[in-house]
Amino acid sequence: MSYPKVSVALALGIAALLASHAGAAEKKTEKELAPRPSVGDVLKGSKPGDWRPLDPENTLYLELPGGRVVIELAPAFAPNHARNIKALAREHYYDGLAIIRSQDNFVVQWGDPHEDDDKVRKVKDAQKTLAAEFTVPLSNDRQFTRMRDVDGFAPQIGHSNGFPVGRDPKAGQTWLTHCYGMVGVARGNESDSGGGTSLYVVTGQAPRQLDRNITVVGRVVAGMPLLSTLPRGPAPMGFYDKPELQVPIMAVKVAADVPEAERAHLEVMRTEGATYQAVLDAQRNRGGPWNKYSPSYLDLCNAQIPVREQKP
Amino acid sequence: MSYPKVSVALALGIAALLASHAGAAEKKTEKELAPRPSVGDVLKGSKPGDWRPLDPENTLYLELPGGRVVIELAPAFAPNHARNIKALAREHYYDGLAIIRSQDNFVVQWGDPHEDDDKVRKVKDAQKTLAAEFTVPLSNDRQFTRMRDVDGFAPQIGHSNGFPVGRDPKAGQTWLTHCYGMVGVARGNESDSGGGTSLYVVTGQAPRQLDRNITVVGRVVAGMPLLSTLPRGPAPMGFYDKPELQVPIMAVKVAADVPEAERAHLEVMRTEGATYQAVLDAQRNRGGPWNKYSPSYLDLCNAQIPVREQKP
Numbered sequence: 001m002s003y004p005k006v007s008v009a010l011a012l013g014i015a016a017l018l019a020s021h022a023g024a025a026e027k028k029t030e031k032e033l034a035p036r037p038s039v040g041d042v043l044k045g046s047k048p049g050d051w052r053p054l055d056p057e058n059t060l061y062l063e064l065p066g067g068r069v070v071i072e073l074a075p076a077f078a079p080n081h082a083r084n085i086k087a088l089a090r091e092h093y094y095d096g097l098a099i100i101r102s103q104d105n106f107v108v109q110w111g112d113p114h115e116d117d118d119k120v121r122k123v124k125d126a127q128k129t130l131a132a133e134f135t136v137p138l139s140n141d142r143q144f145t146r147m148r149d150v151d152g153f154a155p156q157i158g159h160s161n162g163f164p165v166g167r168d169p170k171a172g173q174t175w176l177t178h179c180y181g182m183v184g185v186a187r188g189n190e191s192d193s194g195g196g197t198s199l200y201v202v203t204g205q206a207p208r209q210l211d212r213n214i215t216v217v218g219r220v221v222a223g224m225p226l227l228s229t230l231p232r233g234p235a236p237m238g239f240y241d242k243p244e245l246q247v248p249i250m251a252v253k254v255a256a257d258v259p260e261a262e263r264a265h266l267e268v269m270r271t272e273g274a275t276y277q278a279v280l281d282a283q284r285n286r287g288g289p290w291n292k293y294s295p296s297y298l299d300l301c302n303a304q305i306p307v308r309e310q311k312p
Numbered sequence: 313m314s315y316p317k318v319s320v321a322l323a324l325g326i327a328a329l330l331a332s333h334a335g336a337a338e339k340k341t342e343k344e345l346a347p348r349p350s351v352g353d354v355l356k357g358s359k360p361g362d363w364r365p366l367d368p369e370n371t372l373y374l375e376l377p378g379g380r381v382v383i384e385l386a387p388a389f390a391p392n393h394a395r396n397i398k399a400l401a402r403e404h405y406y407d408g409l410a411i412i413r414s415q416d417n418f419v420v421q422w423g424d425p426h427e428d429d430d431k432v433r434k435v436k437d438a439q440k441t442l443a444a445e446f447t448v449p450l451s452n453d454r455q456f457t458r459m460r461d462v463d464g465f466a467p468q469i470g471h472s473n474g475f476p477v478g479r480d481p482k483a484g485q486t487w488l489t490h491c492y493g494m495v496g497v498a499r500g501n502e503s504d505s506g507g508g509t510s511l512y513v514v515t516g517q518a519p520r521q522l523d524r525n526i527t528v529v530g531r532v533v534a535g536m537p538l539l540s541t542l543p544r545g546p547a548p549m550g551f552y553d554k555p556e557l558q559v560p561i562m563a564v565k566v567a568a569d570v571p572e573a574e575r576a577h578l579e580v581m582r583t584e585g586a587t588y589q590a591v592l593d594a595q596r597n598r599g600g601p602w603n604k605y606s607p608s609y610l611d612l613c614n615a616q617i618p619v620r621e622q623k624p
Contacts, residue, residue, distance in 0.1 A: 104537050105536070134604065149464055152461055152462050152463075152607075152609035152611065153607055180516060191604055204492060205491070205492045205517055205613050205614055206611075208607065209598060209607050209610075209614070213602075213603055224416055225416050225543070228416055228417070228544075229541045229542065229543055229544065230541065232541065288501075290525075291525055292444075292525055293446070293523075293525050295465055297465055301517050302517055
């Protein structure tokens with residue numbers, strides 16, 4: 001099964017918006033920034049040990065007609081929800097459900113289009129709802145690597161095992177942040193009214209106001225365009241209010257249950273290492289010739305977390 | 313000509329990610345946030361004077377096979393580029409060119425697919441390149457309304473006449489920020505190598521590192537999904553490297569040149585007024601029953617700038 005190519009190219013793509021500039025002699029009178037390594041440069045110079053393979057037991061495949069979306073679960077940050085979502089996948093709860101919503105500059109959401117009528121999909125052995133895991137204790141967060149950049153939503157920000165996180169040391173809490181590609185658990189008004197039967201992914205400007213308000217379970221690491229290009233739903237909040245608009249889900253599978261040869265063979269950069277700090281620095285401090293101004297700052301949700309195909 | 317409906321619904325859509333919660337009695341033991349006005353509430357209570365119509369002389373229509381994208385130009389922030397882009401539109405420079413690039417979580421870009429070969433579209437009376445307008449003097453910025461929220465990219469942030477801005481008072485400079493939907497001018501390595509023949513729009517997490525590095529000319533106020541859902545280009549940086557992938561541009565027109573009955577009749581909330589401050593506050597301080605935590609903070613590029621159809 002093919003799926004969209006992941007993202008060393010994505011790293012390069014952040015670099016420039018190019019128009020043709022054939023021919024004219026370049027004026028040297030303007031102030032130039034010294035060249036600096038780009039993210040692409042850092043990735044090219046990375047070592048095998050800078051990368052870790054996905055854990056098949058904590059990787060989901062969302063199989064759509066257009067291809068496969070690969071989601072890495074973060075059980076340290078939502079242990080009960082990660083377990084329950086795998087249980088739902090293994091009892092084939094999601095198979096035949098649908099993408100029910102696509103809202104511009106916000107989210108794509110999937111679940112049971114018949115949740116409120118008599119065709120509702122029944123949950124067998126998994127849980128329909130769970131106690132909220134909006135935050136977890138700091139001690140859940142292994143290998144936290146702090147970003148010193150200021151953040152208005154969290155006292156501390158950084159990365160933990162390939163995920164973007166916020167932390168409040170005084171409250172003793174940590175949580176996954178709602179950056180592009182992050183996957184969360186839809187719920188009703190009650191905190192404990194979600195459980196994983198309906199999930200969403202961020203497809204626009206990071207809605208960080210949802211941090212600490214909703215359980216976040218993981219991150220899309222491949223196949224994002226299959227979701228981000230979906231037509232926007234015509235109903236309020238982007239819901240697909242007619243069945244013909246809904247995109248069918250063929251299956252959601254745990255990667256460990258898929259024959260090894262059919263799995264996505266991806267690896268994620270280790271965010272606790274020095275090479276990842278170089279990736280962040282390449283985005284924080286930008287050099288010439290294209291850049292004329294360097295921000296000396298990096299927003300948590302602009303920080304790339306590189307993913308690539310494993311070398312055979 | 314029809315174009316996608318604009319965005320009182322968008323304002324409502326920020327509010328919640330709902331899953332069905334039929335039936336169960338609600339536990340009242342958890343700490344609840346007091347209800348607060350939502351953005352939708354503020355919009356419903358707004359007065360006619362809180363809104364201003366688009367200026368047809370500073371509004372562009374990007375006419376695509378799928379419909380119309382409406383772009384509001386900001387001549388205060390890029391006077392020469394705004395003037396030149398209108399001149400390019402009026403000499404029909406863009407007509408028959410194409411969308412040449414769509415990169416996930418970054419930009420969609422349009423221009424001349426033949427810029428580097430003998431089929432290049434010639435510029436007649438407009439300019440092919442202009443001196444950069446990466447920033448303009450503070451005095452260009454009328455009716456700046458400051459946001460007190462901290463920002464890592466700019467000493468000051470806020471809004472000016474319906475546009476998101478950054479400011480550096482010490483340097484005496486201001487600029488438009490690269491929020492979702494903002495339109496900028498593609499350039500080569502040289503600062504003065506762009507002029508408006510190729511433009512792009514932000515379709516993902518705000519790439520604020522481009523602020524002060526590239527001329528920003530305006531904002532998409534309607535039709536954004538026509539761009540944000542475009543398939544991602546297969547070449548590096550999302551370029552459509554085969555002609556059959558490129559989306560043809562039927563025309564780019566200045567709204568003033570279109571018969572009044574065929575124009576988009578839109579109005580934008582006045583960002584200098586008290587009602588707009590209430591819109592910001594509704595996003596900064598969130599209330600129950602759905603929200604359980606209020607961030608007391610708002611990112612510049614999460615701040616909605618409401619647009620609606622004019623009442624007849």
